[in-house]
Amino acid sequence: TSTPLKARPLVLPPNVTREDFGTFLREIIDLVGNGNVEIITSEDQIDDRSYMNPAHTHDPHHVMEQDYFLASAVVAPRNVADVQAIVRLANTLSFPLWPISIGRNSGYGGAAPRVSGSIVLNMGKNMNKILEVNVEGAYCLVEPGVTFQDMHDYLVANNLRDKLWIDVPDLGGGSILGNTTERGVGYTPYGDHWMMHSGLEVVLPNGELLRTGMGALPDPKRPDTMGMKPEDQPWNKAAQLFPYGFGPYVDGIFSQSNLGIVTKMGMWLMPNPGGYQSYMITLPKEDDLKQAVDVIRPLRLGMALQNVPTIRHILLDAAVMGSKAHYSSKSEPLSDEDLDAIAEKLNLGRWNFYGALYGPKPIRDVLWDTIKGAFSTIPGVKFYFPEDTPEDSVLRIRDKTMQGIPTYDELKWIDWLPNGAHLFFSPIAKVAGEDAMAQYAVTKRRCQEVGLDFIGTFTVGMREMLGTLGADHIVCIVFNKKDPLQKKKAHWLIKTLIDDCAANGWGEYRTHLAVMDQIMGTYNWNNGAFLKFNELIKNAVDPNGIIAPGKSGVWPRQYSKVTHKL
Numbered sequence: 202t203s204t205p206l207k208a209r210p211l212v213l214p215p216n217v218t219r220e221d222f223g224t225f226l227r228e229i230i231d232l233v234g235n236g237n238v239e240i241i242t243s244e245d246q247i248d249d250r251s252y253m254n255p256a257h258t259h260d261p262h263h264v265m266e267q268d269y270f271l272a273s274a275v276v277a278p279r280n281v282a283d284v285q286a287i288v289r290l291a292n293t294l295s296f297p298l299w300p301i302s303i304g305r306n307s308g309y310g311g312a313a314p315r316v317s318g319s320i321v322l323n324m325g326k327n328m329n330k331i332l333e334v335n336v337e338g339a340y341c342l343v344e345p346g347v348t349f350q351d352m353h354d355y356l357v358a359n360n361l362r363d364k365l366w367i368d369v370p371d372l373g374g375g376s377i378l379g380n381t382t383e384r385g386v387g388y389t390p391y392g393d394h395w396m397m398h399s400g401l402e403v404v405l406p407n408g409e410l411l412r413t414g415m416g417a418l419p420d421p422k423r424p425d426t427m428g429m430k431p432e433d434q435p436w437n438k439a440a441q442l443f444p445y446g447f448g449p450y451v452d453g454i455f456s457q458s459n460l461g462i463v464t465k466m467g468m469w470l471m472p473n474p475g476g477y478q479s480y481m482i483t484l485p486k487e488d489d490l491k492q493a494v495d496v497i498r499p500l501r502l503g504m505a506l507q508n509v510p511t512i513r514h515i516l517l518d519a520a521v522m523g524s525k526a527h528y529s530s531k532s533e534p535l536s537d538e539d540l541d542a543i544a545e546k547l548n549l550g551r552w553n554f555y556g557a558l559y560g561p562k563p564i565r566d567v568l569w570d571t572i573k574g575a576f577s578t579i580p581g582v583k584f585y586f587p588e589d590t591p592e593d594s595v596l597r598i599r600d601k602t603m604q605g606i607p608t609y610d611e612l613k614w615i616d617w618l619p620n621g622a623h624l625f626f627s628p629i630a631k632v633a634g635e636d637a638m639a640q641y642a643v644t645k646r647r648c649q650e651v652g653l654d655f656i657g658t659f660t661v662g663m664r665e666m667l668g669t670l671g672a673d674h675i676v677c678i679v680f681n682k683k684d685p686l687q688k689k690k691a692h693w694l695i696k697t698l699i700d701d702c703a704a705n706g707w708g709e710y711r712t713h714l715a716v717m718d719q720i721m722g723t724y725n726w727n728n729g730a731f732l733k734f735n736e737l738i739k740n741a742v743d744p745n746g747i748i749a750p751g752k753s754g755v756w757p758r759q760y761s762k763v764t765h766k767l
């Protein structure tokens with residue numbers, strides 16, 4: 202037996218001594234090897250780095266102090282068996298583990314754990330294989346470290362783009378698995394990622410391995426697969442085709458949750474539609490948002506709008522093309538006149554609608570006539586195809602995104618301010634002009650109050666299965682992370698908006714670590730029945746509270762909420 206490690210991490214989790222940490226880390230190093238373990242013992246290791254080279258120790262977009270949410274160590278398991286062994290060891294100490302896939306999670310906390318001193322489990326470093334791309338069934342099976350960019354590159358390298366596309370979010374560097382379990386979105390007809398997944402493989406808090414949906418039904422035994430470890434066994438042939446299987450549909454409790462560590466996921470790929478045309482519709486006036494949203498609702502419900510379109514505020518587009526200093530010498534928020542001037546300079550509207558048509562030309566033509574006709578009822582709208590816009594236009598970027606080609610250009614809006622960092626505030630609203638205007642008015646007023654520019658976008662989601670539509674209104678809170686006062690303002694803004702929105706019946710669909718408790722607190726119908734049920738599940742499935750305590754505001758019984766309140 203080897204001797205315990207004598208390491209002094211900057212931070213330990215609650216109720217874990219340095220000796221326990223040393224013993225635990227020694228065992229982990231013996232298991233995964235030195236090269237897969239980094240212990241955070243010095244401030245020098247806390248480096249914000251960049252999107253292209255993401256930090257795994259903390260949140261590079263820190264709205265609290267830089268080291269407020271800090272890992273004690275970053276550990277990269279090599280395979281499923283390592284994950285199981287680590288989980289079993291963690292149980293003996295109630296040691297918190299925070300799984301990530303790639304750890305970018307930009308605007309929502311990066312790789313940082315909710316409980317400082319947790320071990321960040323870097324699932325993507327070694328477990329990064331595309332296990333299958335099935336052309337006939339139009340799906341893939343991936344490990345945690347496969348990014349949207351990786352999948353796109355694979356399709357290109359194998360001459361498969363004429364058959365299959367992968368739906369991508371605004372930036373291509375995130376993992377398919379992490380983004381999907383967080384219920385992230387993209388912008389093709391397959392934009393609702395969670396809806397498009399089929400089959401999860403999960404290491405449970407007790408170390409057991411689970412496959413969901415049809416994955417629970419074994420593939421028939423064959424001589425060549427006999428004796429394989431469960432994680433290496435082929436999946437049931439329908440596991441990536443039919444997501445539900447039999448019995449309670451448990452996939453949901455592994456999304457935005459802390460009930461397991463996902464090791465494989467099936468994902469649907471979009472068949473190449475056989476034709477594509479992106480477009481932009483500019484809306485000249487601020488108030489046009491109202492009519493536009495009412496125009497969009499029936500089009501989206503009826504599927505004339507085939508993809509997840511966005512209505513972007515002028516400053517989001519302006520910020521992609523230049524920093525605030527590029528447009529104005531003001532430090533206070535820009536005025537209506539300033540925004541009009543920017544819109545005119547960039548040949549854009551105060552709001553700009555981005556969508557795409559999919560299918561052979563006759564289909565696209567009919568849809569375009571329908572969409573154009575409906576939008577033409579708004580005075581002053583203009584219609585553009587990418588070739589009608591400058592080389593660096595946002596439409597040319599969205600043209601790629603809406604056909605599943607990853608880009609990185611949207612990173613630029615973070616540089617609106619010097620030392621730009623950002624937080625996403627993402628409330629859900631019904632797709633109705635009045636609601637959109639009301640939500641915009643609330644957020645804009647609070648931005649002005651605190652002295653930050655309103656930068657935002659409405660993403661019109663796919664809700665037709667429920668018979669209604671919902672839109673995510675994403676407010677991009679950009680702040681200078683080297684300016685403590687601005688950080689305070691950004692934090693105040695998001696906290697205030699959460700309460701304002703809840704008072705109007707709007708809740709967030711996803712959030713940053715710093716406000717998970719607050720948001721869970723707003724989902725409090727009938728004496729908090731929802732949180733109570735989640736805690737019941739958490740304590741039953743993870744009795745030692747080892748997986749991501751505090752994630753989404755769900756705490757295991759070992760943690761007193763009071764001591765972890767921000």
Ligand code: ADP
Binds near residue numbers: 302306324345377461
């Ligand atoms: P991205 O791939 O977009 O950079 P992350 O890897 O940071 O995203 O994952 C985002 C969040 O999703 C994490 O903070 C974590 O809560 C959850 N998550 C990611 N990967 C896993 C996983 N393999 N198992 C369980 N939860 C995960």
